[in-house]
Each structure stands twice: as C-alpha cells, then as structure tokens.
Amino acid sequence: MNDTVLKINDLHAEYRTDEGTSSVINGINLSLEKGETLGLVGETGAGKTTTALSVMRLMPKKTGFITGGTIEFEEEGNLLEKSEAEMRAIRGHRISMIFQDPMTSLNPVIRVGDQIKESFKIHFPDLTGDEMDKKVDDMLEMVGIPASRKNEYPHQFSGGMKQRVVIAMALSCEPELLIADEPTTALDVTIQAQVLHMMRELKRNLGTSMILITHDLGIVSQNCEKVAVMYAGTILESGTAEEIFGQTQHHPYTTGLFGSIPDMNKPTDRLSPIDGLMPDPLNLPEGCVFNPRCPHCMDICRTEAPKNKILDGSHMICCHLFDDRNPNKEEAENE
C-alpha cells in the first residue's frame, strides 16, 4: 500500500506582525496514505490550524508566510509552487476543509442549498441546473438533512445541522483529502457522536483521506489511524493510534496531556497537569520547545534541539530522553 495522498516535508511558516516574527510552524513532516485519517492533536496555539491553512494555501496574505519545505499532493506535486488559479481548481474539489465554527463558516444571507451548489458551479460548470439541484438534494440527504430544507437559511438550522451542511459542502465534489478543523468542538456530545459517526461512514463509502484536527484525545483514539502530537509548531510525537495510545513510551508532553484529562474509567483524586504555559511564538525557547515545562528537562534540552527518533515501526518521538547519547536512556524507556 503506497498511495501517498499528502506528504509534508520540513514545512516552516511564520506570521510577521508589528511585534515581530512569530514562527508558528518549525519544520514539520507528515504523510497521509489513501483512506487514512490522521489526527493532529495539540493545544491552542500549537500550529494545528496553520498547518491546515498551509495545505490549503489560505494563510492570511499580508502577514502569513510559508518560509520553507514542500507539500506534495498526489500527482499534483508541490502545492506551494502552484499559482492562485491552479490552487482554486484544487480547493473545494480535490482538497476541502471543514472549519471549526459552523455558525460563522456559512453565509447567513444565502440559502443553504445555494451554498452547496456554489462548489458545483465552480468545479463542474458543465452540469445543467437540474443536475446540480439533484446533486444538492443527494448531498443533503447523505448528511441526514431532508432535501426539502434546502431553501432555508443557516439561522433556521441548529448547530449540529449547520455543521452537517458544512460537511455536505466540503464533500460535495468528493475530494481526495478532507481537512476537518475541530469539526465537533462547538457541538454537544450526543450531536458530536452523530456527526463523527456520519463522517466515519462517509469516509468508508467515499475512501476519502482525512486530517482531523482536534484537542480531544478521545475523538482521536476513536477515529484516527495515525496521530501526530503538535506543540509550539513542532511535532513532538507521532505514530499509529496503537503506538500512541497503547505503548508506554511517550514524549513527556504527551504524558502530560494524558495526565491532564480526568479518566472516565477510574476515579482519580488529583490531576497531574503540565506546569506553566505554552511558549510565546514570538520568543520560542532555545533547544527543545517544551523544555521550560518539561519535568525531565536536562542541560542538553536547553541548548540543542532534539532530533526525531524512530523507536519502532512508525513511532517517532522528538526528545533527548530517547536519544542514544542519553546515559539515562534505559531509565526513560522503562518509565
């Protein structure tokens, strides 16, 4: 199986603001095979959304810049070298994105059916009006909304329904790659379960590859084959879901994330959170980005950035603890 849909190589991106340059993505590598779901986990400000916007080439024009690396998409080659017109043909057709907030990503003054139809008009201008209407009906039915509601406006739908409309829009041209940025964060749990279930079904039927951006480790463990843990623009740990959720060796940040979540299965008296705060992207720490908050911080962590270390299979950890030169390596691994 070697159908790589998306391959991101050493991507760097920054925002240039009046206060200085903030490096939001510092050399990340990701790859996604056909039909796979990659979970991108991390806290606010980790650079998850910027990664997604880089792939879509939708970084804000005057402030956001991609400064290095490549993004290879199927046979299209490097997306970063595409012209705006070429990107427009890819966006919404072959790669599409679901944004976090369904309330703000729909146009309030256009009927939902017409908003879905928009992508057909752009990408399949040869279709007749009737064919487009038929397709709009099919899309709505597919996400569980009666086609009779296509003439209603977004405000007439509930949050869960709006997110379904957004998903219908994103899937309307059957993209090869779907980027879902916190698709269920704004929804209630029971509605979230419905939406996630629907997305799993659609993925199975259409064979879409997906990048699922979330901060909820529960959602990742139930929906993703691959996981990448992001922190301050760096991927600190990645691997298959089994490796991230099953194995005992983890990056200290991943361990901290797990410790911060109250366990549903057994009562805990006290959570063990990560001390301190996310570093300021304008002023990242030297060496390892996690060193100011890391309980295992060593001298080398403050001076030298750790290298990606493959443990076994595809399980990658970017931490000095697991470096061959670390004299306490055995200890770290047994922890």
Added chain:
Amino acid sequence: MSERPMLEIKHLKKYFHTPAGELHAVDDVTLSIERGHTLGVVGESGCGKTTLGRTVLRLTEPTSGEIIFNGENILDYKKDKMKHLRKQMQLIFQDPYASLDPRLSVAEIIKEPMLVNKMYSRKEADERARELMDTVGLARRFVNAYPHELDGGRRQRIGVARALATDPEFIVCDEPVSALDVSIQAQILNLMMDLQEERKLAYMFITHDMSVVRHISDEIAVMYLGQCVELAEKEELFNNPRHPYTKALLAAIPVIDITARDREPELLKGEVSSPVNPVNYCRFYTRCRYACEKCREHEYELKQVSENHYSACVLEQTGEIGNE
C-alpha cells in the same frame, strides 16, 4: 448526614415569556447541596443548566419554588438582606474573556466585591487582593496588569480570586474550565479542589463535560429540557446509570481507549426539542429507544430507585427496563 444541607432547592421553576409561548427553562427542580460538597449539573446546551445556576443566586427571579440557604428561604429576602447574603454566594463564569472588566486592573477586579460590600478599607482590600492572588497561584507581578495581557488560564484564576474575595460558603461555577486547554483546565480543577478542601466550600458545578464532572463532583444531577432526570452519587451514576438519557449521554463520550474503536456507540436520534410549551409527559420521549405508550400517561416525577439514586423515567421506576 443528620445536618441540614446548606442549600436546598425545592420545586424551582423559571419560565420565560416568549412570543412563541412559555419557555420552561427550569421546570420543577429539587436539589440539595451539603457544606463542602460539590453538586455537578450536566446536560446539553439549552437544558437550563445556566438558568438554574443564576436562579439559585437570584440573579434571575424564579417563577415559583423555594431556595433555602442555611435554613432560610432566600426568596423572602428583601433587597438589602439579599445584598448582604450575596457575600456568601458567588459565581464563577464560563468565559474568562468576557467576564472581566477590560478597564480594571487585576487588583481592582479582585478588590471590587470587597469594596462594594464595604467589608474592608481600601488598604486592607489591597493587601487581601494580593493574598488572594497568592491563593489562586497568580504571580504578584500581575497586580497592575489588565485582563487582555493575560492568557485564559490566568484570567480564570482572576475569576476564582474574585469569587473568593468575600469569603463565600457557596459558589456556582458555570462551565469554569470549558474555554480552557486541557493542560490549563487540569491546573484550574486542581486549584478549585484544593480551595474546597481548605475552605469547606460548596460548589454547584455546571458543565457539559462528563469526565470533568466525574472528577470534581460528589453528586451529579443530569438535566434535560429544564428537568432533572436523574440524580445520584457520582460513582453510582457512572457505574449504574438508570435513565435512558443518562445512558445515551455516557455512551456518546469518546473514550480514550483504543480497544473500543470498532464498537459503534448507540446513537441518540434527533436533537433536543424546543423548551417552549413542552409536553407534560416525559420530554425525552421522542428520542428514547424505550419509549412506549406508558411514557405518555405519566407526568414528570423524580422518584427514588435505589439508595441515593433518583430517576425520572417511568419505565425505570416500575422496573420495566432492567439493568443491562
């Protein structure tokens, strides 16, 4: 416990008049909270959790019912007496970005309730504000900072410090951690639990996050469309949920367990119906998998099903759905 609970809420109702009809935001809720305990209130958006919290503090006047705080019905209190009482009942808000006055410094925000209630002189209040900052783990160098200079976790610490300023006995916490990242959320939850232990605080902890509510509560009330459909001790509720809604709610949570991946959860159909002019039988009827004729014949009543466990499901009360 033989001692009378610190707070008892009896048949509390809050209806709002809307052009479409009567909106039953809180409908016949009876609950109690003991000193030093936490009552978790869970439910989906629109189920009346926040209205319940605000009504308990009389920030919105209830339509009917009783709120008995330390043995007295506070609904009989006049304005002055109520103001006096407010020192003992405080509120922590959901959104640390919107609930702090952007034009006041950290110290001024924390001092405000002490000065409004004329509890301390300005100088004493200054000193106390600094002590409170230590208590909630805010570095003193932020004393003159403004909220916009701080991140969400620190802002929520200000919210906690402000709530503690008047030495309350009871705090309504309305989704205090849902706007925060998990690592910060854990810090705030630990802080709140430490403070509870030190000061014997009682919390009414409103949230939609089941894992958080399990972590912090002693007892949990599950709300659906303004009604409390299940009330039980925490472990009892999680290990042995009795109301079909609670079961569905628990099943919908994505658990961090790789082995549970292929198990498709039982999905709830449809969405929460409108709280305007609701039906007089079980409001969960339209979404419930056990729904039958019998459900439509009974009015809402929360009945004891086992020790410290109450459920409003008629079928459950009559033993028609067994424990799976």
